[in-house]
Amino acid sequence: LCGHISEKTFKFVIVGGGIAGVTCVEQLSSQIPSSEVALITAGPHIKAVTNYKQVSRTLEEFDVEEKPSSVLEEKYPNLTFIQSGVKALNTQSHFVETTDGRVFGYEKLCICSGGRPKLLTQDNPYVLGIRDTDSAQEFQKRLCKAKRIVVVGNGGIALELVYEVEGCEVIWAVKDKAIGNTFFDAGAAQFLIPSLEADKPEKTAPCKRPRYTTEEPAPGASQTFTAEPGSALGPDWHEGIVLRGAEQVRQVSVEYQCEVEKIFTSEELLSSPQQTLRPKTEGSWPVYVQLTNGKTFGCDFVVSATGVVPNTEPFLHGNNFALADDGGLQVNDQMMTSVPDVYAAGDVCTACWDHSPLWQQMRLWTQARQMGWYAGRCMAAHVLSEQIELDFCFELFSHITRFFNYKVVLLGKFNGQGLGPDHELLVRCTKGQEYVKVVLSDGRMVGAVLIGETDLEETFENLILNRMDLTPYGEDLLNPDIDIEDYFD
Ligand SMILES: Cc1cc2nc3c(=O)[nH]c(=O)nc-3n(C[C@H](O)[C@H](O)[C@H](O)COP(=O)(O)OP(=O)(O)OC[C@H]3O[C@@H](n4cnc5c(N)ncnc54)[C@H](O)[C@@H]3O)c2cc1C
Ligand SMILES: NC(=O)C1=CN([C@@H]2O[C@H](COP(=O)(O)OP(=O)(O)OC[C@H]3O[C@@H](n4cnc5c(N)ncnc54)[C@H](OP(=O)(O)O)[C@@H]3O)[C@@H](O)[C@H]2O)C=CC1
Numbered sequence: 001l002c003g004h005i006s007e008k009t010f011k012f013v014i015v016g017g018g019i020a021g022v023t024c025v026e027q028l029s030s031q032i033p034s035s036e037v038a039l040i041t042a043g044p045h046i047k048a049v050t051n052y053k054q055v056s057r058t059l060e061e062f063d064v065e066e067k068p069s070s071v072l073e074e075k076y077p078n079l080t081f082i083q084s085g086v087k088a089l090n091t092q093s094h095f096v097e098t099t100d101g102r103v104f105g106y107e108k109l110c111i112c113s114g115g116r117p118k119l120l121t122q123d124n125p126y127v128l129g130i131r132d133t134d135s136a137q138e139f140q141k142r143l144c145k146a147k148r149i150v151v152v153g154n155g156g157i158a159l160e161l162v163y164e165v166e167g168c169e170v171i172w173a174v175k176d177k178a179i180g181n182t183f184f185d186a187g188a189a190q191f192l193i194p195s196l197e198a199d200k201p202e203k204t205a206p207c208k209r210p211r212y213t214t215e216e217p218a219p220g221a222s223q224t225f226t227a228e229p230g231s232a233l234g235p236d237w238h239e240g241i242v243l244r245g246a247e248q249v250r251q252v253s254v255e256y257q258c259e260v261e262k263i264f265t266s267e268e269l270l271s272s273p274q275q276t277l278r279p280k281t282e283g284s285w286p287v288y289v290q291l292t293n294g295k296t297f298g299c300d301f302v303v304s305a306t307g308v309v310p311n312t313e314p315f316l317h318g319n320n321f322a323l324a325d326d327g328g329l330q331v332n333d334q335m336m337t338s339v340p341d342v343y344a345a346g347d348v349c350t351a352c353w354d355h356s357p358l359w360q361q362m363r364l365w366t367q368a369r370q371m372g373w374y375a376g377r378c379m380a381a382h383v384l385s386e387q388i389e390l391d392f393c394f395e396l397f398s399h400i401t402r403f404f405n406y407k408v409v410l411l412g413k414f415n416g417q418g419l420g421p422d423h424e425l426l427v428r429c430t431k432g433q434e435y436v437k438v439v440l441s442d443g444r445m446v447g448a449v450l451i452g453e454t455d456l457e458e459t460f461e462n463l464i465l466n467r468m469d470l471t472p473y474g475e476d477l478l479n480p481d482i483d484i485e486d487y488f489d
Pocket of ligand 2: 155157160182
């Protein structure tokens, strides 16, 4: 960037129009309305949080809408929207350079560039990831002609896909002994598995959440930005699109405790000596997946639902950012990276402060919002030379979502993460109705998994936050004949 003259210098520059970036912009604009803020993002749309509802002290629910950037600009006159990717950053001179060749100065910068799918293999046309509207559309396009797909991964996307896909055979390959390892233990998995075999309940009411934009880009509009990823999808992304394959019925088979050994095409199969790559399945398929359990499945395509990689690439060259083991930009309890005046929030960053014993980072919509909001507050406080303390939302991990048509609430160390063998579990389960698991450490509740309409989230959240010794209550904690709320009044 040497020798570049910046077009304009802003007090605050935010990169990324996903939930983290947009929330950061909103926070800065409302805290210091007179300051000049620029939002630089690769696409013409931004993601906005709507219908925000604080369910309890730490649990929150909201909808997400994909909107044209003009909506933000109209709301915040101090905001300049710049539609372009950022291709380079000079943190010494405080400049960013965009893919369309412009240079902008900043006083404080917040990187909210999200993540991209961590695919099993790059550049294999039969291996798809799902992240943004474009990739979801591509998936839908391929699915409508597909008779069989292989889904690899055991986290959020795989859980959603195997349940939502209709009219297609789904082979689901997971590394673990049970499904959904990022969210559940084996007990919860056992509770959920019958939903994959049963007929799905008819969707009674249409989803009230707004759909994501699925329009084709305006002619000429996308050319410059096709290499840039869009914002991540989020709650109910699959409600807006038909996920139906070419068969009459859905059939899901889970292959446990295996990974992908090899992915090869039908041409490679035919040319292999003595057909060493002999598939165990009938028929001819465009692509084959050989698993470490010795089985090989032919399929129309593979979905790699194997996590995300933080989008740090354009910011690293020539700069000295400290990166975490997962590749995220390390941030401290003020959302500051290791480089002066550069902050980060959302999927691109890794929270490297001393976490509360009840919180952990997961790359989720809620955390992207909380981090963007808190980063905005920190940036504003720092230019005003004010002190700011880590927000309360980082005290307790909490997440509300839906899997297999059940409401799912996760609190604290819901899977006993990092607790070692010194913890106790209490479980209550009614088949097809609810699964309640409580994690106790030293007599205190430190985590919970609530599946179904349990109505226990607020009480359990309070019990966790109060750190009360629950030893005297024993198993009565989950006794369905005791109204637990009255019990602790
Ligand atoms: C299919 C799917 C379902 C999900 N479901 C849920 C759910 O139910 N609940 C939940 O809590 N979370 C869910 N998530 C996770 C959630 O969507 C993400 O954690 C969250 O959206 C991350 O927000 P972000 O703002 O950090 O990043 P992103 O939304 O990825 O936004 C990053 C932004 O940066 C822009 N950008 C990237 N690189 C550049 C660059 N070089 N220059 C300029 N701009 C750039 C992108 O265009 C984008 O606008 C889901 C994710 C996926 C993929
Ligand atoms: N409702 C919700 O809350 C949803 C949230 N999301 C979020 O979106 C993001 C993307 O979702 P997703 O891609 O499912 O990521 P997740 O991080 O949720 O899950 C990734 C899964 O893939 C497994 N995995 C990683 N590498 C391999 C490999 N080489 N072979 C086989 N399995 C592998 C991981 O196992 P291991 O953990 O052992 O490495 C893990 O089970 C995540 O941040 C997720 O939290 C997505 C959908 C719904």
